[in-house]
Amino acid sequence: MFKKVLIADDYDVVNEGVLSMLNDIGVTNVKSEQYCDMALLKIKTANHENDPFDLLITDLSFKTDFKDARLKSGDELVHAIREEGFDIPIIVYSTEDRLQRVRTLVNKYNINAYVCKGRRSIFELRQAISVIENNKLFLSPAVENALNPQTSLEMDDYDINLIKYLSEGLSYNDITIKLEKQNIKPRSLSSIEKRLNKLKLDFKANNVIHLVAIAKDLGLI
Missing domain, CATH: 3.40.50.2300 (Response regulator)
Structure with a gap:
């Protein structure tokens, strides 16, 4: 006690x-x-x-x-x-x-x-x-x-924010503008696409909509 x-x-x-x-x-x-x-x-x-x-x-x-x-x-x-x-x-x-x-x-x-x-x-x-x-x-x-192994994949706040922005309906261009206003790098279209493609592979997501759904199910966003 x-x-x-x-x-x-x-x-x-x-x-x-x-x-x-x-x-x-x-x-x-x-x-x-x-x-x-x-x-x-x-x-x-x-x-x-x-x-x-x-x-x-x-x-x-x-x-x-x-x-x-x-x-x-x-x-x-x-x-x-x-x-x-x-x-x-x-x-x-x-x-x-x-x-x-x-x-x-x-x-x-x-x-x-x-x-x-x-x-x-x-x-x-x-x-x-x-x-x-x-x-x-x-x-x-x-x-x-x-502590679920699937949520232990290499992710940081930047990744989580990217998925969150997608869940809010923002396009890649919108996300670039948002990151620029916050002075966050990397923020180029190619960098965002590469990072999201890696996340799709990590989480075995078919597309970004599927990625958002998996992130929500796991409580990441």
């Missing part, structure tokens, strides 16, 4: 919901923090005082404000924690459901659970805590395909 938990989230209402759930399962030593830098500092301090946290529950998105921040997102917080050598169990609790991002957090930073915020999120969060106490990985149903 986890006894000391840190919640990193910049919305009080979220913290209150998670805190209530933790109290329901008997976890009463809970701290919260709205800034990633301070969350990392609390973890360091607790370890230095030989009273470490048993679990971190963190969001990924943190709004910027007047306060200077070195760590600006939950991803950066997780990265920093692992770089510092802390093996604290981590549950990511976020509205983000892109499989690429989930896969990176699991495979590169060894998070223990990924729970999507939504109507069943508190129930799933409770499930996640139970699962990781038994040294198993928990993924919300919305992102459970993140």
